[in-house]
Every structure is written in C-alpha cells, then in structure tokens.
Amino acid sequence: MLTYDTYHMPTTLEEALTIWAASPEGSRLVSGATDILPWAREGRAGDVHLPELVDVTRISELNGYAFENGRVRLGANTVYQDFLTDRVLMRNLPCMPYCAIWFADDQIREQASLTGNLVNASPVADGTPAVVALNGEIELARLENGEIARRRIAVVDFIEGPGRTQIARDEIATAVILDTASGYGGSFQKVGQRRSLVISVACCAALVKADHTGRIFEDVRLALGGVGPRPIRMYDAERALRGETISHALIDKVARSAAELVGSRSRQDYRREVVVNFVRAALQDALADQSDVEIKFQDTREQAHV
Amino acid sequence: MSKLKIEAEVNGRKITRETEPHKRLLDFLRDDLNLTGTKEGCGAGECGTCSVFVDGKLVKSCLMPVAKASGARIETIEGLATPGELTPMQRAFHKTGASQCGYCIPGMVMAATSALRENPAADIEEIKERLGGNICRCTGYTKIFEAVEMARSVIAGDLPETVLEEDKVGDSYIGANVRRLDAPAKVSGRLKYAADMKLPDMLQMQVLRSPHAHARILSIDTSEAEAMDGVACVITSDDVPGTDGFGVFVHDQPIMARGKVRHVGEAVAAVAAEDLVTARRALSKIKVEYEELPGLFDPEDALKPGAPVIHDYAPGNVVKHIPVRKGDIDAGFAAADIVLEDDFSTQQVEHAYLEPEAGIAYVDPDDVVVVISPSQNITHHRHMLAEIIAKPINKVRFIMSPVGGGFGGKEDMIYQGMLALAAMKTHRPVQLNFTREESLIASAKRHPSRVHYKMGLKWNGRITAIEFNMLSDGGAYGMSSEGVMRKAAILSCGPYEVDNLKVDTTAVYTNNTPSGAFRTFGGMQAQFATESMMDMAAEALDMDPFEIRRLNMMKIGAKTHTQQTLETASLDRVLDAAETASRWETGAPNVRGAKRGDLNGPDTRKPCTLGARIKAETKSKNDAERVA
Numbered sequence: 001m002l003t004y005d006t007y008h009m010p011t012t013l014e015e016a017l018t019i020w021a022a023s024p025e026g027s028r029l030v031s032g033a034t035d036i037l038p039w040a041r042e043g044r045a046g047d048v049h050l051p052e053l054v055d056v057t058r059i060s061e062l063n064g065y066a067f068e069n070g071r072v073r074l075g076a077n078t079v080y081q082d083f084l085t086d087r088v089l090m091r092n093l094p095c096m097p098y099c100a101i102w103f104a105d106d107q108i109r110e111q112a113s114l115t116g117n118l119v120n121a122s123p124v125a126d127g128t129p130a131v132v133a134l135n136g137e138i139e140l141a142r143l144e145n146g147e148i149a150r151r152r153i154a155v156v157d158f159i160e161g162p163g164r165t166q167i168a169r170d171e172i173a174t175a176v177i178l179d180t181a182s183g184y185g186g187s188f189q190k191v192g193q194r195r196s197l198v199i200s201v202a203c204c205a206a207l208v209k210a211d212h213t214g215r216i217f218e219d220v221r222l223a224l225g226g227v228g229p230r231p232i233r234m235y236d237a238e239r240a241l242r243g244e245t246i247s248h249a250l251i252d253k254v255a256r257s258a259a260e261l262v263g264s265r266s267r268q269d270y271r272r273e274v275v276v277n278f279v280r281a282a283l284q285d286a287l288a289d290q291s292d293v294e295i296k297f298q299d300t301r302e303q304a305h306v
Numbered sequence: 307m308s309k310l311k312i313e314a315e316v317n318g319r320k321i322t323r324e325t326e327p328h329k330r331l332l333d334f335l336r337d338d339l340n341l342t343g344t345k346e347g348c349g350a351g352e353c354g355t356c357s358v359f360v361d362g363k364l365v366k367s368c369l370m371p372v373a374k375a376s377g378a379r380i381e382t383i384e385g386l387a388t389p390g391e392l393t394p395m396q397r398a399f400h401k402t403g404a405s406q407c408g409y410c411i412p413g414m415v416m417a418a419t420s421a422l423r424e425n426p427a428a429d430i431e432e433i434k435e436r437l438g439g440n441i442c443r444c445t446g447y448t449k450i451f452e453a454v455e456m457a458r459s460v461i462a463g464d465l466p467e468t469v470l471e472e473d474k475v476g477d478s479y480i481g482a483n484v485r486r487l488d489a490p491a492k493v494s495g496r497l498k499y500a501a502d503m504k505l506p507d508m509l510q511m512q513v514l515r516s517p518h519a520h521a522r523i524l525s526i527d528t529s530e531a532e533a534m535d536g537v538a539c540v541i542t543s544d545d546v547p548g549t550d551g552f553g554v555f556v557h558d559q560p561i562m563a564r565g566k567v568r569h570v571g572e573a574v575a576a577v578a579a580e581d582l583v584t585a586r587r588a589l590s591k592i593k594v595e596y597e598e599l600p601g602l603f604d605p606e607d608a609l610k611p612g613a614p615v616i617h618d619y620a621p622g623n624v625v626k627h628i629p630v631r632k633g634d635i636d637a638g639f640a641a642a643d644i645v646l647e648d649d650f651s652t653q654q655v656e657h658a659y660l661e662p663e664a665g666i667a668y669v670d671p672d673d674v675v676v677v678i679s680p681s682q683n684i685t686h687h688r689h690m691l692a693e694i695i696a697k698p699i700n701k702v703r704f705i706m707s708p709v710g711g712g713f714g715g716k717e718d719m720i721y722q723g724m725l726a727l728a729a730m731k732t733h734r735p736v737q738l739n740f741t742r743e744e745s746l747i748a749s750a751k752r753h754p755s756r757v758h759y760k761m762g763l764k765w766n767g768r769i770t771a772i773e774f775n776m777l778s779d780g781g782a783y784g785m786s787s788e789g790v791m792r793k794a795a796i797l798s799c800g801p802y803e804v805d806n807l808k809v810d811t812t813a814v815y816t817n818n819t820p821s822g823a824f825r826t827f828g829g830m831q832a833q834f835a836t837e838s839m840m841d842m843a844a845e846a847l848d849m850d851p852f853e854i855r856r857l858n859m860m861k862i863g864a865k866t867h868t869q870q871t872l873e874t875a876s877l878d879r880v881l882d883a884a885e886t887a888s889r890w891e892t893g894a895p896n897v898r899g900a901k902r903g904d905l906n907g908p909d910t911r912k913p914c915t916l917g918a919r920i921k922a923e924t925k926s927k928n929d930a931e932r933v934a
Contacts, residue, residue, distance in 0.1 A: 001586060003328040007310065007373040034369045037330065038350040042743035047586055055373065081363075084919065101916045105439025106420070108351055110363040111370065195916065196438030197352055 002040035004050040013061045013174065017143045020054050021170045027052040029172060031116030032079065034108050057113075062174055065089065073139070074176045076116075080109035080127075093178060094186030094289060095205045099130040102188055102203075105196040115173045121159045123264075128231040129223035130188060130205040131155050134178040140171040152177065161229040184209045184219070185289030189278040201267070202226035202274050206282035210246060214293045217241045222279060227271055228263030237279065246287065247298035255280035312376050316341070317385025326583075331375045332356045332367035335382060342502035343383035343412045343495020345710075347441070347660045348742040354440030355413040355660055357420075358382050364420035366439070383412035383495035386419060395419050396493040397470040398457035399450070400485055406444035408492030409660040409710030413440050415493055418454045426462060430455060431918035443659055443711050488708075500679055500707040501664035501739040508666070509538050509578040511728055511738035512585035513721070514592050515748065516567035516574050519603070519817035520614065521596035523566055523574070531577055531591040536584035539731045540592065541724060542575045548696030552719045554686070554823070555788035556625070558617055561694060561723035566599070568616055568782035569817055571747035573721070578728040578736045601817040605756070605779040608814040616782065616815040623815045625780040626788040628795040630809035630867055638771025638806025642762030646843055650759060650835035654779070655752035657824060661710020662745040667725035668735035674701050675726050680709040682716040682823075694723055695730065714823030715749050718785050750785050750822025753778040753813065755794070755831035759839050767847050767854045771806040774798045776832065780813035781820035786827070787813035794828030799867055800836035801877045802858040807867060841895055848894045852885050 010016035020029065030036060030053045040048040056062060062076040072092055083089055083100035090097050103109060103117075103126045117127040118138055136155040141148050155176070158166050167173060184207045192198025207221040220241040222234040237254045244250055258279040259272040287295045310327040313320070316339060323338050335341040335358065347353035349368050356367040359381035360374075387393045392400065395418050405411045414437065421428055421436035428436065433454050434447075442450060459465040473483045491497040528540040543550060543564040550564060551557035562573045575592050579585035600614045607613055608623040615621050639645060665679030675695060681687050684704035692702045709716060721738055728736040740748070760773040776794055780787040791811040798809045811828070813821070826833075840858075844851040859877040866872065884890075891904045906912075 007327045037369050097920045107364050107366045107439045
C-alpha cells in the first residue's frame, strides 16, 4: 500500500521545479502513476510511505507536441494512447502505434506517458527501442539561479541500466524529441504471455523506407529491448541493409547476426532464438507497412519448415 | 496528515469531499462516495474491474491517485443509465448471459461502453483488443463478445431493439435461451459483494502471515500493536475459546497458526482497527519469534523414512490414500501384447476468481455470532465454527454473500474464524478484504500431481490391464484432499472398461501452499494422464485415436472401475459429436504431422494479432485519400 503525506499538482514548470527541488529526500515525481502504485504492494516494495509526490500531469508546458527541423518534440504529458488516436503522430512516428498497441491496455495507455516509461528505465520498457530507433532524445529541466535550464541527452545514453538514468535529483523530464519518419513503414515485435498487460521478454522496433521502385532499402532503423541492461541500436545491421536490394536472403542473414547482441543473463538461448525471429519479422512487417510503395523482393521466400 | 479537498463531477452531480491524500480514485469512489459498483480485483491494474471514465477516457481507478480526479468529470457504472433503466450494452449483457459471477461485469460493461464510444463500428477483433485490459474467469469471454457485438448493432440500428428482449420459451426450457434473474443487478453494479457492504462502526482487519514454510512459533508479542491508537484488538490462536480445527474432511487446520506455521502465508495474528492504514501499520508492530524447522517441498520426500513430520497425527505425512482394485492385474498384463509405461505430471493452479476473499462478522444483540462471506459451504462452516468458538449451533449464523467466483477455492474456512473471534472480542462489526496477493498466497490451489501409468493392450487395441499410481502434493493442510483423491481414483482410468486394474491415489502433507478443491476435483489430473496414454497407445498400435477409444469405451452394462454396472452410457455419442465437430481426418495421430487437413478450419480460434484499429485507421485514411 502506498501512502504519502502530500500530493502536489503544480500547473507550471517553474512551480513544479521549485516544489521538486525543495521536496524532502524520498519524494517521487509522478506522471501516470501506473507504475508506482503496483510497485508499493506485497511481493515488490510492500507498504511504502513517501513524504511527497509531485505530479507533473497538470503542467501546461508539458502538453502537446511541436515540429522542429525534421524532429517532433513530444511534451512529457504525451500518453501512449495518443500514438493510437492522433493521426499526425501516427503518420510521423510509424513504429509508435505498433509499440503502443502492445503496451499495457487501453485504460493504462490513457494515463501512462512515454516520458515516464523512459525515466523508469525498465530494461523491458516497450517504449525504449521504438524511441531509440527514432534517434530519440530526452529533455531535462532544472532551476539554475531561478531560471529554467534545459539539456537534451540521447535516450540510448540516458538509460544506464535497470532503473538507472542520467537524470539529476533536481531535474524533471519535460519532453522526448524524435525523428519524424513519414513515409517509413513501422513495426514492433514483442513476446509475452498474452495480448494485453504483457511485460515483454524481449522486443524489437523497426522503421524501413524502400526506394520508389520498392526494390532497395533506402533507410533502415532497428532497435532491441529486453536483451540487456540498456537498449541496443543495431547500427551494423542497418548498415548491412541500407542501399541493398530487398531480399529474403539478406533479411535472414542480418536477422541471424542479431543473436550476438543478446547480453541478458537469464534465458539466453531462448532470447537468442527470439531475437533472430524478431528482427526478421520486424523488417518484413515494416516493409509491408509501407503504404505508398509496393515491395518487390528479389527472391521468393523459402517454404518454412514445419 | 493533511486532508485533500476533492471537487469533481461524479455521474452528473457536483461533489466536494475532504479525503486522505494517499487514497486512490478507487478508494474514494468506494469508501467516500459509496459507489461500490466499481470493484477491486487486483489493485495492480491487471484485472480491469475498477474501470471508470475520467473526463471521457476509460482508466483504471486503482492506478489513479485521487488528486488526479480533482476537477474532473467522472462516470462510474452507476451513472451509465438512469436508476431503474439499463443501457443497450447492459441489456445485451443481460440477454446473452454474459454475467456469471458478476464481479468482473461492471468493469467489462465500462470497457465495452468505452470501446463503442471510441469506435461505434468496431469489429470483433477491435472489440477483443479494446477489452484486453479486463479479465473474466467464468465466461471464457464468448458471451461477453456476443453482447458487445449485439449492443453495437442495436445502437447502429442494424438490429432491432427487440433482440435485447427475452426470447420466447416454447414447450421446454431445455435448449431455450433464458435470461439470468440476477443479471440486471450485476450489469448495473448494484449487487453488493462482501467487500461492498458496510456496517456502522465497522472495524477493518488485517492479517500477519508467516514468512516461513515450516517453523515453530516461540513467542508472539502483540503488546505494542494493541497499544496503538485506533487498534481495537489483536487476535492470535490463544483467543480461540473452543476446539480449534477446521477442514473439509479432517479438522487439521487452526484458525490461526497454533505452535507452529506450516506454509508461507499462514495466518499468525490479526489486527482489527478503525481503518485499513492503522491495521496495516499495527501488523508491523507485532513481534513473532520463530525457530525454523526443516521443510518438505516435494511430495516424494514426504514419504521417505525419517522425513520431517508436519502434523503429529499423521507421522507418515499421508493425508489420504485411496486404493481401487478390480480383476487380476497380473493376469491382465500377462495377456497383453504390448505394455506402455509413462509418467505424467500437472502443476499447481490458482483459481484466480475475480473477487478476492472478503467477509464481515458481528455479534447480534442475542449473542449470535454472524459471519457474512462468499463461502461455498456455509452449513459446514457454521458447524465447524460452533465447535471452534464453543457456542451452540443456534448461536452461530452464516450468511452467504454473492460469490464473485469460487471454482472450489472458497470451500475452505480460511478467514471466517478470525473475523468471528475479532467480532466477539470487540463487539463491533469487523471486515476483512483480502488483497489479490493475499488471496494468491493463502488460498488453496489445484493439487500438483504425478501419475505413474502402466497400460497393457492387445494388438487390436483392447486394454487388458492398467496400473495407475498418483501422488499428489496436498500442501500444509488437508482441506479437500481426501475427496479429491477419491474422485481422482474413481475417474482414474477414464470412461473405458478395464477388466483388470490397480489404482492408488495418495495425497501427502508438505510445506507448500495447501491444495484443495478446484473444478473437476482431481478428475483433470487423472484424465490428463489417461487421455494422453490413449493417444500414445493409438500411436504405438498405428490406430485412429477415436477407434481405440470406441473399442474400449464403457457401454450400457459395463462395469465401472469401482464395479458399478452402468444402466446408461453416452460416450459413443460424445465421440461421434467430437469427431464430426473437429472434422477429424481418420488415421493414427502421427501419420500426417503438420500437414493434416483438419487443422485451422472454420471455428478454430486464430492466434491473436494486434493492431485491428491501426489497420482500420489506415484503411479509412486510404479510402479518404482516394475519395479526395
């Protein structure tokens, strides 16, 4: 059971940063609160009493999104459901709807924010590989001599390990900045025990853009989650595909190379097998998701062995 | 702790309340506003029973600090229709029989309502996806999905509203679609389960549970907890006035651990306090000294000579052994052309009914101790409690509250005794609502079983003999083990006529969570072994699995394993129906492997794919562009 003395709901960033900087040790920032409440239960943290919670969801500066130089800056109050309801976001961030549909369920997606998911830094967070594939950065704000100071860090560096990030004690994450990828096909692969509310064993996000003939990989982005303490961007695999002719044989070859990236200590053999299949499926699904180009594979797919 | 002021609009009415800042929206709705149609099934966002609309968006109120709802427009199950009326969705749930135990139903109705508000044209795949955050354990979801599709079509005008009305019943009720009498109470959230009931001056109970699997209790010091402001009483086994011990067959379980604990999660002491937070804080003030004892965690170890003894009355750790003998087993195996032998094991299973255990006890003015709970066996509980609290039977009353799912898991009196003791000690009503975690750790499970199986057959497939030996993990207490072993033995060799058989089923004590009643009551574990063996025999003899079953099935006049002569038998018709419905391709199980033509036909559940709404969205976008 989670108890606390005070629950703050600041409405401006300055107010929030002031309250947060002054809050007693052990206080927590809260976005959707969908992780902290289940955490304070039997079998995890048990009964927890915290001095103060500072809720960021009523800070108006953290609402909405804006485009800037081929990038989109998502305010920290952007929730997962937005990637399934906002057509502009769906078009510009093609892997995010598929990531979102695998994330928790409809109810939790209405509350849970992408930024909160990144700051929690779970090694199996669904959002991380998708954000890393989109060259995501996180924006952090703090008060310096009464002024709001901001900095940006690449998410791939921001997350240092399970539950560990580069956020400082007096900082609040205010936005996530992503590449826009309109015209790309997106996909997201995840294994779990069931359709909703699944914590993934491993996950993979892909973005693919074919050229206008549908025969060449013009650009590819691949990222893995859940296979090590930090998210993995598959730069070698991307290089091996970029500019090459689209073929099942090449996809298979690149997919097989992914097994080497598995660093998790538990269920390693399983994860190695899964990751290979994920990368293959992620590339195929992302190719199929390209709406304006018909993909022409160079070879026909070998009959699957049953 | 300073109070938090909440102003909001709830079901169309403005409300202002002061409440504790740490409350969740769920607590606020249920405790402060008495809107108990919103249920708590897990408290961790997994089950969906607490779903409500906040500013038009469906959320899980167990994951929302109440402050987040301040200034918001909240809609609960009670607010969907005006009192006395039902929405088309609620009527559709009534019509299709979508509500069974009913505990998940308010949340299901809310999720279904949200699904159609978000997309009034949602197809079945999208409906399934949008209901993915809600769990039901009774229906298998089919009737729920049927209801949502019916409501969608009625709202869209594709079906007349009359489909929501009750079907006419002809000459017979058999096969007729009859609506459930209790469905309107369930689909509207009006039905009160034990955790929804409130009595004036009621205390809240919390239970201190054992962290050890097997340990002697050296001392329990409750003084600090008892001295706390707001604590009304602390109870231990010392407070039991009569003969302590309950169980469905053997009364081997004390109300709370007496002298030693036998499994992790066993109740050791309980606190009744003015509120839940005080009761939980008081638990941490109770000091228990344990001396750990060697534990038993594998049923085979329990039978070894020199194994730790868990109950003094059972020095060999056997809860119950049921033998069944028929014919001459040696002659049967001697006559066999082929003898197959294998081992089968099944695991522990939790019932996971959506309603966690809950109950209330009070002492009425005539000194009758009254216990309200979703017990599946109130009469037996009443008799046992009378002995335990040393009262004549007319001074003990049990009231069965609506059972939010039981499946056998609520047959055991694992908390009603504690409630009675606290009510007797304080003369105030006392309520105990289990958390989901507590329900998982303390309630009985399906018996994990191992079967060693030996089957003799003629080349033509006729069974000549079966030796069936089942060892089940009964866990720390007897509970329903005896009955489960008896049922497993009676059903052991399945619906097949076997002239020579030797069946033994045994449940033993271990320090695992107790095993008890669970749907099929031992039959499932036995049938898993027998039916697997039949398929393996068919494969070994190159026979069709239906053929080998028909050859051995019990017919009219057959003698069962316990030698009852059957006057009726229907397995032939069951096999015919199954063969037709599955479009079975005749042949041994291994002849065609994955190339069978009878796989993945119509009516087969396809693997789930996600993203139905993304595809719908892409399609509508493309259509729109084409039009433009």
